[in-house]
Amino acid sequence: MRSDVFILLSCFVLAGCTARSHPAIYPDSRTASPLLSFATQSVSPTQATSELLLKLPLKAKSVRFAVIGDSGTGRSPQFEVAREMEAYRRIVNFSFVIMLGDNIYGGHSPRDFVKKFEEPYKPMLDAGVKFYASIGNHDSLSERQYNLFNMGGERYYGFKKNDVAFFVLDSSYMDPVQLSWLEKQLRESNAAWKICYFHHPLYSDGKFHGPDLDLRSVLTPLFQKYQVNVVLSGHEHVYERLKPQNNIYYFVLGNSGQLRFNNLRLSSQMEVGFDTDRDFMLVEVDGDNFYFQTITRSGATIDSGILRRQTNPSN
Amino acid sequence: MTIGSGTISIAFLLASFYFPLTQVASPTGKSVNQNSRIIQDFDRRLDSYAKLRKRAQAGLPNPKSETSAANVKQYQQSLAQNIRTARPQAKAGDIFTPAISQLFRELIETSIRGNSGNNIRASLRHAEPVHEFPLEVNQEYPQTSAMQSTPPTLLSNLPKLPPDLEYRIVGRGLVLLDTKSNLIVDLLPDALPISQGER
Numbered sequence: 475m476r477s478d479v480f481i482l483l484s485c486f487v488l489a490g491c492t493a494r495s496h497p498a499i500y501p502d503s504r505t506a507s508p509l510l511s512f513a514t515q516s517v518s519p520t521q522a523t524s525e526l527l528l529k530l531p532l533k534a535k536s537v538r539f540a541v542i543g544d545s546g547t548g549r550s551p552q553f554e555v556a557r558e559m560e561a562y563r564r565i566v567n568f569s570f571v572i573m574l575g576d577n578i579y580g581g582h583s584p585r586d587f588v589k590k591f592e593e594p595y596k597p598m599l600d601a602g603v604k605f606y607a608s609i610g611n612h613d614s615l616s617e618r619q620y621n622l623f624n625m626g627g628e629r630y631y632g633f634k635k636n637d638v639a640f641f642v643l644d645s646s647y648m649d650p651v652q653l654s655w656l657e658k659q660l661r662e663s664n665a666a667w668k669i670c671y672f673h674h675p676l677y678s679d680g681k682f683h684g685p686d687l688d689l690r691s692v693l694t695p696l697f698q699k700y701q702v703n704v705v706l707s708g709h710e711h712v713y714e715r716l717k718p719q720n721n722i723y724y725f726v727l728g729n730s731g732q733l734r735f736n737n738l739r740l741s742s743q744m745e746v747g748f749d750t751d752r753d754f755m756l757v758e759v760d761g762d763n764f765y766f767q768t769i770t771r772s773g774a775t776i777d778s779g780i781l782r783r784q785t786n787p788s789n
Numbered sequence: 790m791t792i793g794s795g796t797i798s799i800a801f802l803l804a805s806f807y808f809p810l811t812q813v814a815s816p817t818g819k820s821v822n823q824n825s826r827i828i829q830d831f832d833r834r835l836d837s838y839a840k841l842r843k844r845a846q847a848g849l850p851n852p853k854s855e856t857s858a859a860n861v862k863q864y865q866q867s868l869a870q871n872i873r874t875a876r877p878q879a880k881a882g883d884i885f886t887p888a889i890s891q892l893f894r895e896l897i898e899t900s901i902r903g904n905s906g907n908n909i910r911a912s913l914r915h916a917e918p919v920h921e922f923p924l925e926v927n928q929e930y931p932q933t934s935a936m937q938s939t940p941p942t943l944l945s946n947l948p949k950l951p952p953d954l955e956y957r958i959v960g961r962g963l964v965l966l967d968t969k970s971n972l973i974v975d976l977l978p979d980a981l982p983i984s985q986g987e988r
Contacts, residue, residue, distance in 0.1 A: 582932045587858035611917055611935045615968045619854065621859045627854030646916075646938035647955055650945050674916065674938060688905065688912035688940040709917075 499776055500740055500747035526565060529767040529778040536760035537635045538566055541575030542730035543673075543708025544610065548590035551752045552731035554771035556594040559754050562769065563598060566756055571595075571603060572640065574708030574727060575610025575673030577623065582614040591622065606633060609644045610708060612675035632659050638759050639665035643672035645689055645707070653692060659699035667759055667783060670697065671706040673727045677719055679741045680710030682734055697722055703784055704764060712738050712749040713768055715777055719743070721784050727768070730754050746777045827892045828948055830861060834884045836975060839951045842967065845871035869929060869970040879926045884975040893963065896946055898982050905942040912940040913958070913981075921960025929971045930964070932956075 530538070540559055545552055559571075578590050592599065599605075599622065607623035609615065618625040625631055629644040630652050641659055644652065660668065674684075676690040697705065698720050708728035716724040729752050738747040751770045758765040762783040768776050832939065843867055853866045901909050919937040930936070937958045947956055950965075954974065959963040963980035964973055 527963040535942075539866075569806065580933050582858075582862070584862055611938060613936075614932045614971070616861045616865055619852065619856055619864075620858055621855040627852075646936060648941035648944065648950070653941070683917065684826070684915045686912050686938070688908035688942050689907050689938075691905065692941045692945075748945060750925075 491579065498737060526562060526773070527775055528562075528565060529775060530566060530756060530758040530765045531760065532566065532758070533760040535636070536758050537638045538568040538756070538758045539635075540568050540571045541574065541671075541706060541725075541727055541755040541757060542571060543706075543726075543730040544576040544728040545573065545594075546576060546578040546590040546612075547729065547731040548579075548586070551733070551771060552590070553594045555730050555752050557597070558769060558771050558773055559595075560597045561773075562724060562756060563601065563603065566758070568756065569603060570635070571598065571605045572642075572671055572706070573605055573607040573609045573623070574671055574706055575645075576612040576708060576728070576732070577607050577610065577617060578614070579612050581673055582616060586685060587620060587622075588698050606640065606642060608642045608672050609646060611646050613652055630655065634665060637666040637761075639663045639668050641668065641670045641702075643670060643693075645672035645674040645686070648689060648692060653696070656693075657696055657700070660702065663700075666762075667703045667704070667764070669704045670702050674709050675707035675709060675724070676705065677716050677724050677743060678707075678710045678726050679714060679739050679744050679747060680712050680726070680734065681737050683710050693744075694720065694722075701733075701784070704781070710734070710737070712747065712748045713753050713755075713776065714738065715745045715768075716743050717745050723764070725755070725766075727753070727755055740774050748776045767769070800864060824892060827888050830886070831884070831948055832891050834886075834889075835951055835954065838884065839955075841875050842868075842872060842969070844866075846873050846969075865969070865971055869972050872970055872972055873927050874965070876927070879974075881926050881976045885963075887978040890977055893977055894948070894980060897943065897963075897980055900946040901982060902944050909943055910938045912938070916940075919959050921962065924959060924962070924964060924973055924976055926973055926975055928973050930966055932971070966979070 495626055540563070542559075545555070577585055580586065595605070604624055605622060607617060607625055609617065609629060615629065617623055619627050625642075629647065629761055630642060632639065632641050634640065641656060643656065657731055674686040675690055676685055677692060677774070678685045704723045706725045706727065708726070710726050711728045711732040711734035712726065713729055714726040716726075729749075731752065732750065733752055738744070739751045748768070748775070751772070753768050753770045753776060755766055755768045764781040764783065767778040768780070770776060848871065849864060849867050882890070900906070916938040917935055919935055922934070939956055939958055944956065950956070953967060953969045955966045955967045955968055958981065961981040961983070962978055963977040965975040966972075967974050
């Protein structure tokens with residue numbers, strides 16, 4: 475049973491917390507999380523044999539999507555994450571995936587696109603799931619014209635699903651033209667939820683990179699002024715959910731293919747961190763609630779909860 | 790957005806277009822008229838390259854905004870080949886002339902030593918720096934190499950580029966990259982002060 479596996483893994487993780495200087499999930503206890511509680515349900519996928527542990531409510535007419543970052547290695551861990559995503563897709567029925575950059579590592583020949591994207595996610599692509607990519611530092615700008623990344627030929631772009639607006643940025647080249655575009659889009663958006671995603675994190679406790687302070691200095695004033703609710707980034711090959719910064723929710727998820735083992739440092743801004751395996755995230759937005767569940771390639775849920783839409787995000 | 794001293798230097802440069810008779814010293818130490826002439830020369834060279842690229846695109850099938858990976862690659866390679874054919878003698882310094890190079894180094898140094906300098910330096914250190922490797926004009930930027938992000942404050946302090954041209958940092962150098970063809974248009978060695986480039 476998947477839930478049994480989860481419990482076993484949790485026990486292993488908690489046991490590891492006492493035995494190692496670096497616990498797998500930070501902080502040691504997640505009971506202090508300010509998130510609202512939500513009942514966990516075990517569900518049986520129609521074609522899979524084991525039960526999945528689901529922490530999303532699956533409300534009618536909600537917006538459901540998956541999140542991956544730093545995925546495009548073409549190696550077995552990427553395929554394992556993709557298989558777990560597909561198992562959950564059969565239950566959650568998410569219709570799109572957002573990609574936080576580094577979608578294709580190394581070469582960018584047509585064969586690379588097959589090996590590092592089309593093959594791992596084939597079941598989802600066959601089911602009609604759309605992938606919306608952002609550009610990372612290992613990506614080629616030619617990706618913006620690749621039809622399966624749905625970028626419309628642009629380095630940065632936006633799209634909307636019901637009452638959720640997505641602003642997809644090229645954080646490796648945040649020139650004044652892009653900043654002006656972003657400000658215009660945010661100003662004119664009347665969506666209830668404004669979600670920005672891009673590769674380089676503004677806040678991060680990863681030891682390898684850390685936050686991009688210059689990028690933060692130009693983006694956060696816009697995020698606060700125009701009430702952005704959620705910001706997601708990759709680049710750091712770990713998972714981290716930060717405590718709200720200026721009332722904005724920040725996630726880092728850069729371990730859907732790559733992994734930088736034990737690379738997080740504990741900090742006061744960290745809500746939850748995970749740096750010992752690959753994962754992806756499921757999101758369901760319904761009304762004023764943003765439900766999320768972060769799941770490893772082996773099916774363990776390492777973070778989940780509900781974020782309330784901020785009534786006045788900038789304050 | 791933080792306004793750094795480099796932004797002020799650009800403001801001086803721009804002001805000189807509108808008040809050409811004014812002789813004011815810019816933060817780079819030159820008169821604004823002198824700097825504006827250098828920037829005009831830079832713009833003229835970029836304009837010339839943009840026209841050349843337009844001609845190179847003319848014989849190619851109109852690229853769709855979204856297409857297959859094979860078509861994307863084919864278009865990029867064909868465009869690169871056409872551009873190489875159109876400027877076979879292109880070499881480093883064709884756009885970054887000595888005067889333009891000097892101005893760029895001063896603008897970059899002013900940015901890095903300005904109010905936003907700490908953030909720019911942190912960005913350069915944390916953005917997975919791309920170390921120096923051999924690059925040549927008319928060569929494709931190697932797609933197996935990561936592309937270091939260019940700090941936004943630094944970008945805001947450099948002259949604006951036409952669409953699909955970008956400033957990229959490699960080691961201490963600044964690369965002028967054509968993102969449509971993935972070709973290196975020109976190179977500016979030692980663009981960053983030594984303390985920033987040596988990591």
